[in-house]
Amino acid sequence: MKNSVSRQKYTTLTNGKTDQATYHDRDSLPFEAVYPLIEFSDDYIEKQTDPKKLEKLLSSNFWYQKANSLQRKEMTERVALVNSNVMIILDFIKQKYGHFDQECVHISIAGSYLYSKNPGDLDLDVVLEGSFFDYSYFSNGIELLDKTNSINKVSLTVMGLDNISGARKIPSEIENEGFLHQDTIIRETLVAPMRNVTVYGRPFLTPDSLDSKNIIARIARQLYFASLTLKGQIPYYKEEPLRSKKVLSRIDEAHDILEWLYMNISDKK
Numbered sequence: 498m499k500n501s502v503s504r505q506k507y508t509t510l511t512n513g514k515t516d517q518a519t520y521h522d523r524d525s526l527p528f529e530a531v532y533p534l535i536e537f538s539d540d541y542i543e544k545q546t547d548p549k550k551l552e553k554l555l556s557s558n559f560w561y562q563k564a565n566s567l568q569r570k571e572m573t574e575r576v577a578l579v580n581s582n583v584m585i586i587l588d589f590i591k592q593k594y595g596h597f598d599q600e601c602v603h604i605s606i607a608g609s610y611l612y613s614k615n616p617g618d619l620d621l622d623v624v625l626e627g628s629f630f631d632y633s634y635f636s637n638g639i640e641l642l643d644k645t646n647s648i649n650k651v652s653l654t655v656m657g658l659d660n661i662s663g664a665r666k667i668p669s670e671i672e673n674e675g676f677l678h679q680d681t682i683i684r685e686t687l688v689a690p691m692r693n694v695t696v697y698g699r700p701f702l703t704p705d706s707l708d709s710k711n712i713i714a715r716i717a718r719q720l721y722f723a724s725l726t727l728k729g730q731i732p733y734y735k736e737e738p739l740r741s742k743k744v745l746s747r748i749d750e751a752h753d754i755l756e757w758l759y760m761n762i763s764d765k766k
Contacts, residue, residue, distance in 0.1 A: 507657070507668050508597060509678065510631040520731065521672075522680035525721035526714040528687075530679060532663025535686040537603065537699040545580050548573060557703055559691050559757040560612045572611055575644045579606060579619070580696045585638040586651065587697070590623065593633055594655070599626040602658050605693035605701070607685065609746060615647040617742070622654050622685055622693055628665045629657030630678045656682050684715050688754060712758050719751035 522528065545551055551573050555561040561572055579586075583604065590601050601623065608620030618634075619642060634652040642651065659665040660682060669679035687708060690701040723744045726734045734740045 507628040507630070507660075507665070507671070509629075509671055510633075520722065520725055521677060522684060522714075522718045522721075523677065526717040528680050528683040528711050528714050530667065530669075530683060531708060531711070532666075534661040534663070534683060535689060536662070536702045536704075538702050540700055542580070542695055542697055542700065544583070545577070548577070551576055551580070554694055554700065557691060558611070558694055559753060563753075564612065568612065571644075575611060576606065576694050576696060578644050579642050582638075582641045583697045585641060586621065586653075589635050589637075589651075590625075590653075590655075594625060594631070597625070597627070597629075599629065599657075601625055601698060603695065603698035603700075605689065605695045607654070607689070607693045609750075610645075610648065611694060613746075614645065616645060617647060617649065619643065619648050619651045620654070621651060622656070622689060624656050624658050624661065624698070626659075627657050628659045629655060630660070630667075630671070630682065631655040632676075654681065654685055656685065661686050680718075683711060684718060687711050687715055691757065692754075707758065707761055709758060709762065712754065716751045716755050716758075719747045719754070723747035723751075 542554070545554075552569075555569070555572060555576065558572075561569060564572060586604060587601065603622070603624040605622050606619070607622045608616070608618075610616040610619045619639070632652070632654055634650045636650045639648055639651055640646075642648075657665070660667045667679040667682055669677055671678045690703045693701065695701065722731070725731050726740055726744050726747070729735050729740070731743075734743045
């Protein structure tokens with residue numbers, strides 16, 4: 498750790514007025530913080546050119562597991578493309594957050610970019626040292642990261658290593674534009690070992706047991722968000738066809754997570 502001071506406070510860059518809130522995750526079902534939220538392996542990924550090693554990274558992903566051979570090949574190529582151009586992402590992180598002197602521990606692909614024909618954006622989960630939360634995005638250089646020719650931005654949910662490991666608790670009262678930071682961090686890390694694919698840094702460890710109560714809360718959140726979007730209550734997704742696409746995306750993911758949860762519970766009986 499370069500800067501021990503960063504462990505002494507929670508840094509957030511997107512804290513805004515709560516009267517701008519559009520929804521809260523916990524209006525459906527609340528998440529419960531069970532620390533550590535996530536753990537990392539001792540491995541470290543930088544530029545990876547061996548397809549077999551990339552396939553190993555993908556092997557625990559539940560979308561990869563249910564895909565056919567052609568879809569798996571496409572997924573592997575997308576991960577390889579992002580991994581080989583990860584400096585674009587690292588440069589943005591350094592420009593945006595470098596003054597905090599908190600090293601980047603992890604970057605992984607989250608969301609639909611892995612499997613969707615036209616994902617629209619590339620969602621990344623990023624972990625920095627210390628206690629941290631932010632959401633940001635960029636569009637410069639995205640064509641080098643995009644095999645689908647459909648994304649218009651790269652979105653980053655940035656979290657602190659101390660917060661997900663339990664070294665420092667997440668202040669649940671911090672919120673911005675409808676997001677409680679604690680809820681956001683829990684729902685992102687909750688299924689990350691099974692949903693995300695690491696493209697840089699330390700990969701997630703697969704947990705020994707499933708946090709089924711929080712997973713059900715995540716499913717409820719996906720369906721709640723889909724319901725609000727369908728009613729036109731999420732301003733960003735009011736216009737068609739973006740609204741319908743987002744609704745279907747949230748319902749599909751809720752179904753996939755529920756199916757995966759059921760299969761894992763059934764296998765252990």
